[in-house]
Amino acid sequence: xxxxxxxxxxxxxxxxxxxxxxxxxxxxxxxxxxxxxxxxxxxxxxxxxxxxxxxxxxxxxxxxxxxxxxxxxxxxxxxxxxxxxxxxxxxxxxxxxxxxxxxxxxxxxxxxxxxxxxxxxxxxxxxxxxxxxxxxxxxxxxxxxxxxxxxxxxxxxxxxxxxxxxxxxxxxxxxxxxxxxxxxxxxxxxxxxxxxxxxxxxxxxxxxxxxxxxxxxxxxxxxxxxxxxxxxxxxxxxxxxxxxxxxxxxxxxxxxxxxxxxxxxxxxxxxxxxxxxxxxxxxxxxxxxxxxxxxxxxxxxxxxxxxxxxxxxxxxxxxxxxxxxxxxxxxxxxxxxxxxxxxxxxxxxxxxxxxxxxxx
Amino acid sequence: xxxxxxxxxxxxxxxxxxxxxxxxxxxxxxxxxxxxxxxxxxxxxxxxxxxxxxxxxxxxxxxxxxxxxxxxxxxxxxxxxxxxxxxxxxxxxxxxxxxxxxxxxxxxxxxxxxxxxxxxxxxxxxxxxxxxxxxxxxxxxxxxxxxxxxxxxxxxxxxxxxxxxxxxxxxxxxxxxxxxxxxxxxxxxxxxxxxxxxxxxxxxxxxxxxxxxxxxxxxxxxxxxxxxxxxxxxxxxxxxxxxxxxxxxxxxxxxxxxxxxxxxxxxxxxxxxxxxxxxxxxxxxxxxxxxxxxxxxxxxxxxxxxxxxxxxxxxxxxxxxxxxxxxxxxxxxxxxxxxxxxxxxxxxxxxxxxxxxxxx
Numbered sequence: 001x002x003x004x005x006x007x008x009x010x011x012x013x014x015x016x017x018x019x020x021x022x023x024x025x026x027x028x029x030x031x032x033x034x035x036x037x038x039x040x041x042x043x044x045x046x047x048x049x050x051x052x053x054x055x056x057x058x059x060x061x062x063x064x065x066x067x068x069x070x071x072x073x074x075x076x077x078x079x080x081x082x083x084x085x086x087x088x089x090x091x092x093x094x095x096x097x098x099x100x101x102x103x104x105x106x107x108x109x110x111x112x113x114x115x116x117x118x119x120x121x122x123x124x125x126x127x128x129x130x131x132x133x134x135x136x137x138x139x140x141x142x143x144x145x146x147x148x149x150x151x152x153x154x155x156x157x158x159x160x161x162x163x164x165x166x167x168x169x170x171x172x173x174x175x176x177x178x179x180x181x182x183x184x185x186x187x188x189x190x191x192x193x194x195x196x197x198x199x200x201x202x203x204x205x206x207x208x209x210x211x212x213x214x215x216x217x218x219x220x221x222x223x224x225x226x227x228x229x230x231x232x233x234x235x236x237x238x239x240x241x242x243x244x245x246x247x248x249x250x251x252x253x254x255x256x257x258x259x260x261x262x263x264x265x266x267x268x269x270x271x272x273x274x275x276x277x278x279x280x281x282x283x284x285x286x287x288x289x290x291x292x293x294x295x296x297x298x299x300x301x302x303x304x305x306x307x308x309x310x311x312x313x314x315x316x317x318x319x320x321x322x323x324x325x326x327x328x329x330x331x332x333x334x335x336x337x338x339x340x341x342x343x344x345x346x347x348x349x350x351x352x353x354x355x356x357x358x359x360x
Numbered sequence: 361x362x363x364x365x366x367x368x369x370x371x372x373x374x375x376x377x378x379x380x381x382x383x384x385x386x387x388x389x390x391x392x393x394x395x396x397x398x399x400x401x402x403x404x405x406x407x408x409x410x411x412x413x414x415x416x417x418x419x420x421x422x423x424x425x426x427x428x429x430x431x432x433x434x435x436x437x438x439x440x441x442x443x444x445x446x447x448x449x450x451x452x453x454x455x456x457x458x459x460x461x462x463x464x465x466x467x468x469x470x471x472x473x474x475x476x477x478x479x480x481x482x483x484x485x486x487x488x489x490x491x492x493x494x495x496x497x498x499x500x501x502x503x504x505x506x507x508x509x510x511x512x513x514x515x516x517x518x519x520x521x522x523x524x525x526x527x528x529x530x531x532x533x534x535x536x537x538x539x540x541x542x543x544x545x546x547x548x549x550x551x552x553x554x555x556x557x558x559x560x561x562x563x564x565x566x567x568x569x570x571x572x573x574x575x576x577x578x579x580x581x582x583x584x585x586x587x588x589x590x591x592x593x594x595x596x597x598x599x600x601x602x603x604x605x606x607x608x609x610x611x612x613x614x615x616x617x618x619x620x621x622x623x624x625x626x627x628x629x630x631x632x633x634x635x636x637x638x639x640x641x642x643x644x645x646x647x648x649x650x651x652x653x654x655x656x657x658x659x660x661x662x663x664x665x666x667x668x669x670x671x672x673x674x675x676x677x678x679x680x681x682x683x684x685x686x687x688x689x690x691x692x693x694x695x696x697x698x699x700x701x702x703x704x705x706x707x708x709x710x711x712x713x714x715x716x717x718x719x720x
Binding site for chain 2: 174176178189190191192193194198200201203204207208210211226228230231232233234235236237239240241242243244247249250252254280281310311312
């Protein structure tokens, strides 16, 4: 079985974690390695649920902070972009760690493990969550499983999700709603369209409204969130000689975290008033909560730039449990999932140091 | 092997033809039955090419008329809509023959066979063509194969295609052009659309032009053809969280037979000026040619209503060979391919009588 040495420096530990491949649904080896490594730390109580591992201090502190990261990755490239390699610094590029998981998000996991190893007597109680199934359908999400089955294990006053943020703090996240707008016509032979009604032509108005739509920028707890309403899919037509009787436009609304899920539904229905809007999925965002004392202490201790998180992340799962949460981790999110996924070595070191400034 | 008795009345012969199933690519049995029945008629020279059968008089007449029909059908329903059944007349419905092929187009084939049996000394030379593979991709079309390999066998001064026209004469046919209009954008995460460019949104202008387009009505050789320009397909989007970088609108232009294929391309490019228009297929129509003496004689002899053919049919294949052609046959084309395909018995009888008025 692979073994993890938590006394390694954070870069080497990131490489070791990456070199245990853990594509979604195949996290057993890395989960076991993490569980075994944590089991040697007597200040932590370790429990496992599927391939999700939770380690907690139980010091009776007034505040509990949750540090969470997923241990799965998207699939490897062909040929595989593992094991990891290191580049040397050039005049234009820093030294980097290259390979699947270096950005999303074995670096964050390595920081968690290094903190677990070093922070034995923190001023707050700490919960470390290493969870499976983040990169695939929500039904497999280990954090969602904990929230449903063992919410006590992830309860806390403040949470940090160590997803890549390029070293800055990204607060909260936008919500995301997907809806289908179905246009219904009447099929006919395309040589005699006057016998039917073209559903694709009816989609013109829907697209016109999308093009004309002015997305809002909303300030929540001091951070500016840029909303967006965009088509992400359109389909219609069954044959080259048939007037289509159905066309579906799929829209995605990314909304500021001051809106509830119901607010978002009402907004989209308003934009497409008069049309058949069917909501397919809807996940509200998370307020950054940067006005809360625990969050303020975190921001002050780290001393790094603070901005909004535009994409939806699992911080919203904490938010839904009443736990304010932020994103902070090494790696540029634009490099996540890329074939040449890579991150500067210095970012791993800086992230570990920043977290130690806060917790130690 | 199934046997066809050409002395049957036209309704019974239609039923017998339908009851030899001949879904496209499976026409051997019916082709053999037709070939065997025609071989007994000494006034005809019979040749076979694949599952296409040609029978010709060789009387040295000044004029040659081609009578053509396809012998394949679209697939049966489940449970099968064969063997045929007959309904009895009610106060609101005539007696009908019900089942696959009764409309498209075993009735027309039965009329051809009845004429072949009865018209032994016509005032024109006659060519009967019974061809395979009309209901599927053009590469399988038996008439196209003859046009390419043995154009002499289908040469003539005038042609009648016995496709269903509900008992009227439909002259010529419209052309049909299909083109893809591709919109290209730049992919981005849908939470940060400002990093990309939405190709589906760009399709709004294309759809707007389609909606605004005023289709022309064009009179050719005295018949009014109604043009049409319609979307028959649209697709875009690869995932619910991605700004799509590609959207394709497929349009179908049905154009009057006074336009060449090149005219049609120029027209569509004009409507979508500024866009990337890729022509996928283009089949010019056929002029009705009703001003030609052979056609005039046909129209006068039949004494039935005359109109334009809106859909593209194989008359265009004759037209391309320089043979003017019309459509005339029993059955309502709106019933073609229907699960409850059916035609009034009287239409088969009337069609046979009308053709006999002309040829006998």
